Structure formats: C-alpha cells, structure tokens
Amino acid sequence: MENRLDGIAAALDALAAAGGAQAPAALSPSALVEVNRAFGVLMRQVDAAFAPVAAEISRQSRPQLGGDSLAKKQGFRSPVALIQATTGASVGEAIRLVQVGESTAPRTTISGEPRPAAHPHVAAAVSAGALSVTAASAIITLLDKLSLRVDSARKDAAERDLCQRAPGLRADELTRLLARAEAALDPDGLAAGHEEHRSARALRMQERDGTLHLTGVFDLATAAPIKTALDAMVTRVLQNNEHAPRHEHGGGDDPEAGALRDERTVPQMRADALHELCAHALGCEQVPTAATTTVVVRMTLDQLESGCGVARIDGFDASLPAAEVRRLAADLQVIPCVLGGDSEILDWGRTRRLFSPAQKLALAERDGGCTFCGAPPAWTHGHHIAWWNRDAGPTDLDNGVLLCTGCHHRIHSDGWEIRVDGVGVAARVWFIPPPWIDADRTPRIGGNARTALRC
Template sequence: MAEHLTPLHEAIARLDEVWEGATGATALSRAQLIAANDAIGLLRRRVEALHAEVAAGIASESRPELGADSLAKQQGFRTPAQLIATTTGGSVGDATRLVAVGTATASRTNLLGEPRPPKYPAVQRALTIGDLSAPVAATLLALLERMALKIDPDRILEVEELLVAQSAGLSLDEVRRLVTRAEAWLDPDGTAPREEQLRARRSLSIYERDGMIHLDGAFDAATGAPIVAAVNGYVTAMFAARKNALAPDAADADHRTVATLRADALSALCAHALGCDTEAPALAGATVVVRVDLKDLTEGTGYASVDGSDLPISVSSARRLAASGGTIPCVLGTDREILDWGREQRFFTRAQRLALVERDGGCAMCGLPPSMTRAHHIRWWKRDAGPTDLANGILLCESCHHRIHDNDWEIRIEGRGRHSRVWFIPPPGVDPDRTPRLGGRARYDLAA
C-alpha cells in the first residue's frame, strides 16, 4: 500500500520544499508562487486520482444487489455518490463522475480471478502520475465510451493514447474543445444524425419577470452561427470605438460590460430589421465563415466548421449556409494553402486572414474567436523587414499581442499549410528551460 501512495508522497514533498521557511503565501516571491501553484496543482491531481480509486471501491461495496449490506446505505446514504459528495462538500454530479473515473481506470479480473489491465490504461497511467485531473479524465472517458460503440476496439486504444497526450497541460475548458473536435473527426456516422437531433431541440423562450424581458435560447451550430457573428461583431465594433475614444476615462465614457453590449447588440439588430430610422449598427466586418475540405464538399463526407465556434456542422448544413447572405464559404484544397504575398504590401489581405484563421482558429495564444483578433507580423514589417506572408503572420487578440512584445515571448511556425503549427517560447523569467508551448488550432485538433 505504501508503494501505491508514492506519487502522492512525492507531490506532498514537492509542496513542502517550496513552502519551507515561508510564513505564508504572501511571503513567497513570484517564482515561489508559481512553483507553489504548480506543486498544489500536481498534489490536487494525484489526490483526485487516489480519490477516484476509493470512490470506485465505495461504489463496488454499495452495489444494489447487496441490499441492506450496501456500504452507502449502512452509512445512511441512498447512493455512493451521495456519501462521497457529503464527505467532499461537492455535488452529487461531481461524485458520480469521480466514481465513473475510478471504475473505468480500476484494475480488473477475469472469470478465473486472474488480473487484467484497466479498461482505459492510458488514462489510468496519466491519472496516477498527475498528468490529468479527474474532471479531465471524466471528459475523455465519456467520449471514449460513446465511441466504443461505433469504432474498432484497437482504434479506441489508439485514440485514447492520442487524447491523453494532447490533454496533458490543458485546462478543462480546453479539453472540452478538443473533445468536441475529436468526436466530429472520429464518428463514422458523421455529424448529420446528431445535428438533426440538436436542430430539433432549438428553441427560444421569451417571458417577462421582475420588470425585465427574459430570453432563453438554444440553437444548433448552423442556426446560431449568424446570431453569434452579428452579436460578436457589434461587441467588437463597440470595443474599437471605446479604444479610439478621445477621453476613455470621462464620466460619460462607455463602460458597458460584454454581457450588456450583447444585449444592446440584439436590440439594435432587431430594431434595424424592423426598418427603424436609425442607421444599421456597426458590426466590425461580422461575417459567417464556413470552412470545408473540397473532398468533403464534393463527396458529402466529413464535416465543416464555422469560425468562432467549436461545434462541427454537416456538409449539407455548410452548403445551406453558403447559399445564404452574409456567409463566406472557404473551400480548402489538400494543403489548405492560400498564396503568400511577400513584401508587396504591408497589411494582410482578407484571403490571408482566412488562411490564418484556418491555422490558428482565433487568437493563437488564448483562443479568443477570430472576430476579436488581428493579423500581426511575427517579425515586424518595418523594423525587421518581415514579409507579409503566412509564415510570418499570426492571429492575436490585443491583450496577447502586448503580452508577447512586452514580455519577450518568441513565436515559431513549424511546417506549412494545414499541418503547420504555432509554438510560443516563453522568456527565461517565465520558464528557465524555455519549453515551447503549442498554440493555435493544433492544440485542440486530434488530427493536426
């Protein structure tokens, strides 16, 4: 048992080492704060791995067939999840997912009592050493369970290894993006069947309460794409106007939150549609861009994507969107290449920006949608004679653009076309080893 707890003891020792001599977190230097945060993260992940094993054990000892001998019922709880949630102070849903993770990664035996490896060995290994948190593992396992009904078992093991490798170092939100794209890539049935189910569930409720009009909507990706593009375009335009204001700190300056701007965007767009006397609201070039491979478009296979959304859409939906106004169909060849423009012009063209969105997916560093980014030169056009081509271009939001230049991050582009990757190299003050960090769409693309 002591050997089983070795990873946990190592994580505790690492935290002790960071904290040695400090009277509290406020006494730590910046470097120590980062080290402490890393140590706490590792400790938390390894505790979660151990707790998942314990949760699986509690669930096993609380099987329905045990009746009154169920461990959970003996402790006064209806289910093992309720027992665990009460102990942790978390939700029953979180406890249920913890049980699922522990069960899927526990060692097994065959009918003869001989030991067998866990159902998902790669996830189990990553959990044990602290590469994955329990919530991330639960997200990956849910996808693998869905795909296990549709693809070959040997392929499941291969996909499991890929998912685990790509998920290490990502946040839960980022892993969810990865899983969304991976499912579209893996599902042999394509996106159309699920898309029809989601489309049938689209809805918009409008009601009045507390002196306010409330809207509660749910839209499939194709139906929601124009809404997202228009609303985000309005928000982007308002932020641009705010940035260019002569007195941004004045009493009458625009201090609306993003949520307020979205509400105002919807009202302005509807008022314009009703034919009011006001001018059309500024949308900062809002356009729906649908991307699809030429092969998929002609054969009706695979799936398409909409800029600014992680949700896949079927090729048939892509065709319908492309036939409507305000939509640019971006059909991509084998290498998804759009011609470079060298130094003949300083600013990136619309075609080049579309190509950068294909590679970066939005802000290559933080993942904000394309509408909130600008195309920047990696090597400056004027100072460093950097060319205006794709190998020297990158999409960044304003915040990340300033962060990179102010803190001396480096950017490298590896490869060309659809297989190219963006790498961010941190300065020595952030990471003495300067370990490259993958950015752009490749960070979430299993097929990249």
C-alpha cells in the same frame, strides 16, 4: 495503494521544495508559479489515490446488497452521498471519482483471469498524476458514448492521443478537443445529433418584472449567423476601446475624452447589438454589421462538393455535417475553407502592411483564433512576428499570427518570442517565454495544434 501513496509523498516533497510552507505573499513570482504547479500535481495525485477507494465504496454499496450496502450501514442513501459527506465534494465530483475509479481499475474475467482496465491509457495518465479526474472523466464519458459505433482499434488510438493532449489544457480547450474527437470518430452520429438539435431549436420570450426574458436553444446552422453578427458588432466596440482613453472619476483625465470609451460589459454589448439589429430590420435596408460580416466554415473542397464528412464553423467548438453547409451557402454569405487558390495571394512580402482578408482566413485555419489564449477568430487581428516597420518583416503567413488585443499587448510587454515551424495552414506556432517567466525558455505550443488530433 502503496504506490499511490508514494506518489502523494513525492508530490508533497516537491511542494515543500518549491516553497509551499511559506506565506504566499512572501513568495517571488517564479516561486509562486512553481508552488501553483506543485499544488496541481499534488491534487492530481490525491485524486488518483482516492478514485479507486471511491469505486470500492460504490462496489460495496451496490443496490443488490440491500441492507448490507456499505453506504446504508453508514447511514447514507447512496455511495455518492457517503463520499460527499466525508469529502465535501459536489454530487458531480463524487460521481466522477467513482466513474474514474471503476474505469481505471484492473479487471478479472468470470474464470478469474486478469484483464486490463477498461480505459488503460486513462488509467496510466491518472496514476502518473498527469491527468485530473475531471479530464479523465470527460475522456471516459466520450469514449463510452462512442463504444458501440467505433471499432476498438480506433477507440484505443483516440484514447492514447487524448491522454497525451489533455494535460495542461484549460476546460474550454478540453471541450474543444473532445468535440473534434467525437466529430472525427463518429461523423454519422454527428449528423444524427444535428437533426435532433435542429428539431429542438426554440426561442422563448417572457415579460417579467418590467423586462423581457429571452431563452434560446439553437442548432449550429441556425446559431452561426446569430453569433457571427453579434460577435462582429461587439468586436467593433472592443477594437474602438483599444485606443480610447478611460475616464477616471476624480482624476485628471478629460471627461469628454473619457466618454469616448465604451464602459459596457460584453453581455450588455450583445444585448444592445441585438436591439440594434432588430431596430434596423424594421425599416432600414442596411444593417450595422456591414458586408464584411461572414460565416466562415472550415472544410475541404471534397467535403463541400460531396456533402460528406464534417465541417467546423468559426466560433464554435462542435462540428457540423458537411451536407448542412449547402443549406447555409444558399441562405448566407458563407466562406468555405478552400485556401491558396490561383485567385488568392496569401504572401504579400513588403508590398502591403496589413494582412489581407484571404490571409486572415488562412491564419484562422492554422491558428483557430487567438494563437495565445484561444479567443475566437472574430476577436483577433493579424500580428507581424517580425515587425513590419521596425524589423522590415513581410506580410506573409510565416511571419503572421492571429492575436486578440489583450494577448497582442501581453506578448510585446512581457517579451515573448514567437516561432512558426512549417508552411501554410499546417504549420505549428510556438511561444517562447521570457527568462523571467521560464528560465529554460521552454517553447509552448499555440493555436489549433493544442487541440489537433492524430487519431
């Protein structure tokens, strides 16, 4: 416990040095970012110190103790309720604290011999303040789920890899990383899970208060064309909005010009897109998605031919059994990821300005979507690192990245630099911040490499 308190004290000193004692409004942008970082370190250190305490409260409140349970003696029905009352944590947060504390504590055998923690790499990362309790709990939950189906050596390597990659990831990026880890470690379990998900698919309709409520649950294969079609239609509207003026009431903008901009929310766009698709399906042979809307499946040629292994569908974090892709291919316009064949030209030099569909597929395989923020591929477009018109940049893969509209503007406006190391879809994309964001200009990894696995 003394070492853990030392970590909290060091984090407090770093927070004070960053300016944490000042009013937030008085901080410069760089100081505000540094204080935010220091608070993150402090929060992780506090959780790292508290998790073993929560685990011990749970141990001393185990059901076998009956009336001697610590929680019941304090007037609580469970250790989780005791932790909630004293910390204000939610049920989930209290459970995660107990779980992480139990899984990262040193153990002893029946004979009293010491044993390492059940998850030693998670324990080290949490103790160092690098991994939050939330991320640690997610990693532990996945590894425990796979413990009976994955050998200990692979599980240990996966735990080490996940603990190295999880720090700094957003919640959605961590979810994507864990989904890929599960698919890589247990492809057989993925196939069984897919059949369960397919059996559970359902769409319920209920009319209530003058509105129709749709509640749907879909397996990935069923969901792929639904999501792809709706995303394509929403993306079309968002791209039109990129150059359309916004009408400000009471301002000097032309009202007719302002009307060109679509002010619907994205959920409203999806609802209208579903209506538009169904209205067309009732009597029109053409649908508004047009022939360019495709379901893109990422897999190897061997997996496509053998039906073994797993595949990824653009826009989804979870993976799909490769055998299921054959059914998709029979029903839909599916593009398997077999890139760079003799019939495709992936590097165009200066002969064309816009990236070709084949190049965009290759970029999506490398970048996974917006290389900067992680938005799905359908929301992105190809961006020249060295500008085509100003810098005579070629329309080649090593001079291109996928960016959504917002990140495209941010990269240019804020002065970020982009570097591509390597060739083809295995290359790594780095974003170099401007000096006013990071004086050291430390490169930040982008795209798929953030959640790529080595295990």
